[in-house]
Amino acid sequence: MTTPAKIAAELARHRTITTAYSKAGLCLRCSGLAARGHMYGWADLSDPCARCAATVAALPHPTPAEAWRALRPTSGGGHNDAA
Numbered sequence: 001m002t003t004p005a006k007i008a009a010e011l012a013r014h015r016t017i018t019t020a021y022s023k024a025g026l027c028l029r030c031s032g033l034a035a036r037g038h039m040y041g042w043a044d045l046s047d048p049c050a051r052c053a054a055t056v057a058a059l060p061h062p063t064p065a066e067a068w069r070a071l072r073p074t075s076g077g078g079h080n081d082a083a
């Protein structure tokens with residue numbers, strides 16, 4: 001069962017990661033996608049948009065998704081990525 005406290009924590013984490021990617025130069029859509037990748041896995045993620053693709057390609061860490069790279073090391077799914 002998902003508790004309200006857990007939902008709030010996940011939303012806060014999603015917002016924190018989104019902000020980090022936004023500061024790295026990604027648009028809001030792609031920043032949100034990257035946050036989803038960190039939290040829930042990269043495999044089913046849409047590709048970054050054309051404007052962000054070059055920025056994403058310059059990020060330091062590989063992910064399981066070919067089109068995506070990450071600001072921080074990522075396991076590719078689960079809830080234990082460093083955020």
Ligand SMILES: [Zn+2]
Nearest residue numbers: 027030049052
């Ligand atoms: Zn974008």
